[in-house]
Amino acid sequence: MKVDGVPTRTIWLEPDGWAVRIIDQTRFPHRFETVRLETVEDAARAIRDMQVRGAPLIGATAAYGMCLAAYADPAEPWLTDCHELLLSTRPTAVNLRWALGEMMLTLRRHSLRDRTTAAYARAAALCDEDVEINRAIGRNGLALIAEIAAAKADGAPVNILTHCNAGWLATVDWGTATAPIYMAHDAGLNVHVWVDETRPRNQGAALTAWELGRHGVPHTVIPDNTGGHLMQHGLVDMVIVGTDRTTASGDVCNKIGTYLKALAAQDNGVPFYVALPSPTIDFTIADGLAEIPIEQRAPEEVTRITGRTASGRIETVTIVPEGSPAANYAFDVTPARLVTGLITERGVIRASREAIEETFGAARRE
Ligand code: MRU
Secondary structure (H helix, E strand, C coil): CEECCEECCCEEECCCCCCEEEECHHHCCCCCCEEEECCHHHHHHHHHCCCCCCHHHHHHHHHHHHHHHHHHCCCCCHHHHHHHHHHCCCCCCCHHHHHHHHHHHHHHHCCCCCHHHHHHHHHHHHHHHHHHHHHHHHHHHHHHHHHHHHHCCCCCCEEEEECCCCCHHHCCCCCCCHHHHHHHHHCCCCEEEEEECCCCCCHHHHHHHHHHHHHCCCEEEECHHHHHHHHHCCCCCEEEECCCEEECCCCEEEECCHHHHHHHHHHCCCCEEEECCHHHEECCCCCHHHHCCCCECCCHHHHEEEEECCCCCEEEEECCCCCCCCCCECEEEECHHHCCEEEECCEEECCCHHHHHHHHHHHHHC
């Protein structure tokens, strides 16, 4: 995507060829700032503090974290320690485990002398693969949007509801849930996006709205509890969300609140799609509710809120009575039965064990 006319990814190598630069997503939407990562600890901190977030970007950052580890020392036991450090940063998005697994395979296949170069090449390839996967998801999702647009006689907008940020900021580029939206908009289709603000960290209000606005996509930010009302009144044509981990049987884990949108969608006959890149499939588990670890974050993310004052100052204020406890579950699981379809890089498929196995089983065994 472009920032001020310049093609920009969310993560890239510095001109020195070894350090890594990321966009600091904790500053959005008020500031666009980048941060240089020089050590594996820097990469781990960036993931843990959510300077980078979103399942695919967490994976990409961890991959470059292993490059920084190898740059410092390509030998064991250091590499295994660094793998453990990065793996411990966030528990839910399975792309983290996947990307680290890919990097360890690469590192172990090469001699001490060649390891670091091989690691940087693999991390770059993982990033390029992410972009291509998202591009394919975009094309496949575009067909769904075009179908709905064609059924609207009057050229009225296709209203798409999305939750959290599964946009280009959550990936290396394009986004998963947003790729079909960007492609539909670029193709001249009339799309409008309902953007759930996504409390407590407001990834919808701060990140998705920023992205869509920059790209000129018409959108409206709504409080998280508005979607059901909009659906009851025929104001949502489809839902597209991302995912942090989808099980082998099609249960979808995504940002907290996704499940409630799926319930409302089913009650109102609104198609509920999940944009799913294959590295987000966890083939080792089938029961999302029982087996996916749900991250619990600091209660302060719920009890406080940060914003910009009229004078331009960034301020954090408390919004609950002193002493009231708060719970902060970061993700929930939407059972496969509530999912209309998975928009993958290999096509739109049912959220079922059979469809996932048929589409990706062979690739997994390669
Ligand atoms: O806590 P976050 O901001 O990392 O959560 C992100 C999401 O839930 C996204 O929807 C998901 O990672 C898909 S990103 C393409």
